[in-house]
Amino acid sequence: MQRLKTAIFIIIGIIFVGVLLYVLLPDRKLESVETTAFVKHEQEEKQEEPDANRTAVEVQKQIKVEEENDNSITHEVKAKVREVVEGALDLLIKDQxxxxxxxxxxxxxxxxxxxxxxxxxxxxxxxxxxxxxxxxxxxxxxxxxxxxxxxxxxxxxxxxxxxxxxxxxxxxxxxxxxxxxxxxxxxxxxxxxxxxxxxxxxxxxxxxxxxxxxxxxxxxxxxxxxxxxxxxxxxxxxxxxxxxxxxxxxxxxxxxxxxxxxxxxxxxxxxxxxxxxxxxxxxxxxxxxxxxxxxxxxxxxxxxxxxxxxxxxxx
Known part of the structure; x- marks a missing residue:
């Protein structure tokens, strides 16, 4: 019975961490949006002084890569959380x-x-x-x-x-x-x-x-x-x-x-x-x-x- 209670506490802890990740991970996207707005603002200010080494197209590509990386990290973390939770639940069911x-x-x-x-x-x-x-x-x-x-x-x-x-x-x-x-x-x-x-x-x-x-x-x-x-x-x-x-x-x-x-x-x-x-x-x-x-x-x-x-x- 004690092992059952321990397993339940572990699962609750895992789910709590997962919820935190779900709550916090969107902030990364927010950072990406803020970064995009900041870059666009910088571009507007520097339109009169174009940087030959950093064109608008290159900046947009960089922003896209960053967003893809953020999405990739989000999906990987969520998948990992799901995998751990399912594993813990499986152990709880089998351990009798x-x-x-x-x-x-x-x-x-x-x-x-x-x-x-x-x-x-x-x-x-x-x-x-x-x-x-x-x-x-x-x-x-x-x-x-x-x-x-x-x-x-x-x-x-x-x-x-x-x-x-x-x-x-x-x-x-x-x-x-x-x-x-x-x-x-x-x-x-x-x-x-x-x-x-x-x-x-x-x-x-x-x-x-x-x-x-x-x-x-x-x-x-x-x-x-x-x-x-x-x-x-x-x-x-x-x-x-x-x-x-x-x-x-x-x-x-x-x-x-x-x-x-x-x-x-x-x-x-x-x-x-x-x-x-x-x-x-x-x-x-x-x-x-x-x-x-x-x-x-x-x-x-x-x-x-x-x-x-x-x-x-x-x-």
Missing amino acids: RIVAIGDSLTEGVGDESENGGYVGILNNTFEDNNLNITVDNFGKKGNRSDQLLKRLEREDISAAIKEADIVLITIGANDIMKVLKSNFLNVTMEPFQEERVEYRKRLTAIFDKINNLNPDIQIYLIGFYNPFERHFGEIKELGMIIDNWNNDGKALTEEYENVSYIPTSDLFSQSTIDLLAEDEFHPNTTGYKRMAERILQYLKESDGDSDINKAEVAL
């Missing part, structure tokens, strides 16, 4: 920082390439497209929403958020798992509904904390998928539980102007391609690539005409 926080999906657990999951794929994509965008990964395996809320107090994480333009969050899957482990032999909706209310409260606190650290940031909550669909598809309650929690997260994001929801459930549902790692819970490299492509799609939609629109994830 993204912070990824949350659970094992952010850490990249299950990625056989050990590249850091969707975060590593995004980093590689930005590098391949020569974009000055960095992604800091603060994902931690097993993190629940209550634990993430506490981690936001860490100096390194809070400092990164203060300087960031975008925050990507994966959180909630471990909250569901905690309830599931306690009720696996008798899966009913009631305990999940009760915990979902608490999850929404903690998620609200997470958004508020991030906004307090950086009011200008854009937050994306990444939804979770149903990893049990393949082996426990007959337990319909599991799918309903995940859908309800995702719907709650999406509804909460709509209460904030700077928070958006990115769905991923459809990327893994009824896929004919193996998208899960050996643990049958986390995405494999292909699954993370699908997530990265979806996330990049949403970043493009909110980033206007930035160069990020040129980036494409290689699938």
Whole structure:
């Protein structure tokens, strides 16, 4: 955030200098006009004593050359000012920082390439497209929403958020798992509904904390998928539980102007391609690539005409 403010001050300074140049440069033309009038006056006074070495034609040629030089200097300076301003604006657009926080999906657990999951794929994509965008990964395996809320107090994480333009969050899957482990032999909706209310409260606190650290940031909550669909598809309650929690997260994001929801459930549902790692819970490299492509799609939609629109994830 501080880098953004610094860049803005630099651009304001450049534009201010440019305005001064635009204001002051016309004075050079005024000098040329005054010089022309003075020369003409001198010519009129010396008409009776013509200078053989400096005819009126030569004087006019000199005046024309001076005016052309003045115009040339004016155009060169203006072009240079324009070039510097456009360069500064280009740097401002490209120089972005993204912070990824949350659970094992952010850490990249299950990625056989050990590249850091969707975060590593995004980093590689930005590098391949020569974009000055960095992604800091603060994902931690097993993190629940209550634990993430506490981690936001860490100096390194809070400092990164203060300087960031975008925050990507994966959180909630471990909250569901905690309830599931306690009720696996008798899966009913009631305990999940009760915990979902608490999850929404903690998620609200997470958004508020991030906004307090950086009011200008854009937050994306990444939804979770149903990893049990393949082996426990007959337990319909599991799918309903995940859908309800995702719907709650999406509804909460709509209460904030700077928070958006990115769905991923459809990327893994009824896929004919193996998208899960050996643990049958986390995405494999292909699954993370699908997530990265979806996330990049949403970043493009909110980033206007930035160069990020040129980036494409290689699938």
